Amino acid sequence: MLLAVLLPFIIAIFIPLISKWKLKFHPGYVVTAVPVIIFIYFAQFLGKDFQSVTKNYQWIPSLNINFDFYLDGLSLLFVMLISGIGILVSYYSVFYLHTSEKLGSFYVYFLLFMGSMLGVVLSDNIYVLYTFWEFTSLSSFLLIGFWNFKERSRYGALKSMLITVFGGLSLLGGLVFMNIITGTTSIHQMISQQEAILNHEFFPFILVLVILGAFTKSAQFPFHIWLPDAMEAPTPVSAYLHSATMVKAGLYLIARYSPVLGSSEWFFVIVSTAGIVTMCWASYMAVRQTDLKAILAFSTVSQLGMIMAMLGYGTELAIFAAAFHILNHATFKGSLFMVAGIVDHETGTRDIRKLGGLMAVLPVTAVIALFASFSMAGVPLPFLNGFYSKELFFDASLHLEHTYQGYAGLLRTIVPYVAVLGSIFTFVYSMYFFFETFRGKGDFEKLPKRPHEAPIGMLISPMLLSVGVVIIGLFPQLINEPFIAHTAEAISGIKPHEHIAFWHGIKPPLIMSLTVVVFGTILALSRPNWSFIYRFVPGVLNFNKVYDGIVHGVEKYSGMLTKRYMNGSLSRYVRLILTAILVITVSFMFTTNGWTVSFDNLAAISFPEALPEICVAVMMVLAAIGTILTNNRIAAILILGVVGYGLSILFVLYRAPDLALTQLIIETVTVGLFLLAFYHLPELQKRNQSLGTKALNAIISIGFGGMMTMIAISSHSSKWFDSIAEYFVKTSHKLGGGDNIVNVILVDMRGLDTMFEITVLGIAAMAIFGLIRLGKSKGGGN
Incomplete structure (x- = not known):
């Protein structure tokens, strides 16, 4: 299992060499073999008799930081998505990316991300998980900014990294708190101590910090703003990161820690509210977009919000529905991203206002898009997997716990209505994406490129995903007990007994689905008549402006602050550095009771045996004082050398010849450097300094010297180990x-x-x- 996680990192080392060779085949084929191997290895664990697997590899055992891997139903679902979608995306990239691109760099970033995601979902050690978590942010930054000659690519990459790294630091804080409470770095040992975490005074901080980490990674409102800008990445990146892997890391985190955090009513309130709001807002905003990938970006945010809401519900049915929809979303959304890439590749534009009628020239692509977009819309047809999980979502919204009071009780009441509202706009943007692109009349002459069907190699990956949509829709039980049931059991601890079927009778979930179709169709057909509403909501309000304002303000005021103290005065720099060290060190030593003075275990001083040491020490003190008083540069340098050479003599007298030699070399080099820079040194002269400046210099120098003396005595006197x-x-x-x-x-x-x-x-x-x-x-x- 360790090799499976490290394989992408190992192959990434050799990709630059492979890309330099003049091979007769695309290097993407080599990369595709990596997820194939991983997928085949983990596929052996699928089945009704699945048992969790634990592997332990020591790394830093003294700090309890080891490569501890844990494979259960939840991690297996994500591993199969990471490797399975990875196979299709890497193969798709062979035909999407031209050999003139920097393929070596692209595939290195791609493999780094793949390995990091595998590490996130398989790690049982919190610090190893956090390490891989931040690697996903770093590698996604590189992938999003792959076309770094574009200003928008650089902007999107930086925004994604700033927001997700902020969340990563929040997550680290929550993990550290749980480590302090439980005394373990193992995630599953922490979960077994859920009562200790829930009843601890740090629990509110843990809840907020962990949720922040999950929300920023999974683009939940209001942190969703980074995902649309990340669409500047090449389409294979969007299909991989933003449909199946990175954006689902936050969902994985919430699912993994829900046994601990889910017992709190505030978990339900925060996670469910954020999920529902994200779903509704993003689905509403998706209809406003004119770029195909922007539509899909907001649709991804919306779908992530729906899954997050189900995880927030915390019921057995909701968790099962969330696990099922994670799989379904990867199939239809990955397919749609590749379809958007094909349209862009074959027409030269993603602007939906310039498209239309492409079914006539891209018939296969249109059929793929038809199945995927209708599945995303939740159209009630038996061969569309999206309908099944959407109906389970409605059912879960109707069967929340009845013990909630106050705002939680109100939220439980309004959730079904808001779920229908968000799903209506989901239906609208799905129809908008398909019909505006492939139906109607298109003026192909005005397109940048004359459109024609994509090569078969580019069609295979989205075609397989659309086939997956249909197969799961027709035979949902094939993946229920052998796969999804294990995922839900890993989250809730209870093995679900849900039977996935198309027809359950005329019940409220079906009525809600039909309501979505009816009102969604009306809104989709009348979209030009009501789209003016976007001028008022959101109007001029934009969270991107908030982000830009924060970044601009930080840059502006940090620059102003830097200019205040970086004024070119070396003496000021030295004062600031020494003062900072003095204040921080002394404060820390006092608060931790670090001043320990003990004269035990010291060598006795006796006369006349100790006379040489005393003479050398007195000489060093006089030399130090002389360095301060002299006004001649060469004299100051030479007298300063006396202090260093005197220390070497002390080392010799105390029988430490190796330290004496080291000190002699350092002192010789230092004095030599001073003399070499003699010409550039400022003239030493008496300065007319104010009394306040002299007093400040005296306080800093005496304080710093005293501090170093106390540290030396305390370090010798303290025997902590x-x-x-x-x-x-x-x-x-x-x-x-x-x-x-x-x-x-x-x-x-x-x-x-x-x-x-x-x-x-x-x-x-x-x-x-x-x-x-x-x-x-x-x-x-x-």
Whole structure:
């Protein structure tokens, strides 16, 4: 299982090499093999007798941070979507992306995202989950901004990262709180301690922080604004990230933690309210759009809101319906995104006002779009899977718990009506997408490209998804007990006994569905007559303006603040740095009772044996004072060197020749650098400083010196942990094969640390060399 998660990362390392080779085939074929392998591996777990699987791989056991993977019905659903849709999208990209594109970069980002999503849904360790969670934000940023020569692509990528990373930090806070309460980093061990979390004073913070993380990732109102702008990404990215994977990570998080958080009435209130509002607002706004992908973006937000609302309901039926719709949404929405890409690819535009009548020239694409869009609309036909989960949504809205009081009780009452309202607009934008694009009269001569049917390779992926729509619709029981039932059981802890069927009689859910069709048809046909309402609602109100205002304000005022203290005065910089260190350190030491002064276990000073050490110490003190008093630059540099060399002598006297040599090298280099920069150093002279400036300098310098002295004494006096020195003494020869303990520590015990230090120095050296070459090149006029 670890290899399955790491496989995309491993292959991503080799993609740049593969893309450089002049292969006779598209590198996308190599990438497609990765999700195929993952899909085949996890497909073995499907079946009625499915049992959860746990795998543990140590990483940082001392901090309880390990690669702990847990596969149950919930994670299996997401893994199959990530790998299954990944196969179709990567294959689709072979025909969508031209070889002139930066395919190496694209597929590296694509695989990084795939691996990150697998890590999110399989991780049982909260810190590993958070690491993968942020990797999804980073890799999606790279994918959305793939066409970085477009300003809108850069804008959309930055917006998505800022909003989702903000949510990620909120999520981290909630996870840390739960770690503190439960004392474990395992998600399932946390869930087993749900009473401790629910009854803790930190619970309100946990609830808000975790929900924030989920809402930002799954584009819930008002954080939905990043998703439409993310449509600037290439269509394969939109089909993958924004229909089946990234935007569903928030749904996964809510589903995973619902056994803990769902027992609270506030969970129902916040999650259900946000989900219903998101569904209604986004479906209403989708009808306003003129870009095909923008319509699908708002429709995605709407569908995510519906699923989020069902998870907020928390009933057995609602959770089953949410799990079912997660699968259904991936099929029809992934297909529709690919259809939008085909239309753009074959006509040169996504502007729905310029399209129409494309069924005549894109018949196969039109049929695919017909099944997918009608399924999204929830049209009551037995071969459309979207109708089944939409009817379950209506049924769940009618059967909420009756124990809610106050606002929660009012919400329970109005939910069915609002669900119908949002579904009506869902029907309208679905019809709008299909009929305005493929029906009517189209003026093909005015299109940027003469339209014709897409190549078969580009049609295969959306065609398979549409076939999935029909198969699930005709035979829903094929995926019920072997698949969806396990997902719902993993969320609620109760195995559902729902029978998915098209006909249940004339009951309220069917009446609600027929109401949606009737009123949706009326609104769809009369759309030009009432679309003027968008001038008033939302009118000039726009959450994008709020986002832009916040970003602009942060940039403006942070720039103003920076200019206040970055005025070119080195003395001011030093004062600010030292003052910050002094205040923060002293405050922390006082609040944690860190000032510990003990003179035990110190070497005794006896005369005349200690006379050399005393003389060296007095010499260093006099040299330090002399550095302050001298007005000559060379004298100041040389006297400062006396302090460093005196410390080397002390190391020698205390039998630490390795430290003495290190200090000698550092001091020699430092003094040498000073002398090399001698020409550029300012003249030392008496300055007419005010009494206040002198007093401030004295306070900072004395305070900082005193602080360092106290830290040195406290660090020696505090014995919070057993000394590791004894371990090194006993094992240096056995493990490192050397008798010089310091050398063994540096080379063997801390070999990786030393290697990375050398790496940093090597990188710095190469950077300096590059700057020198660049300076010479510019100086030579080349």
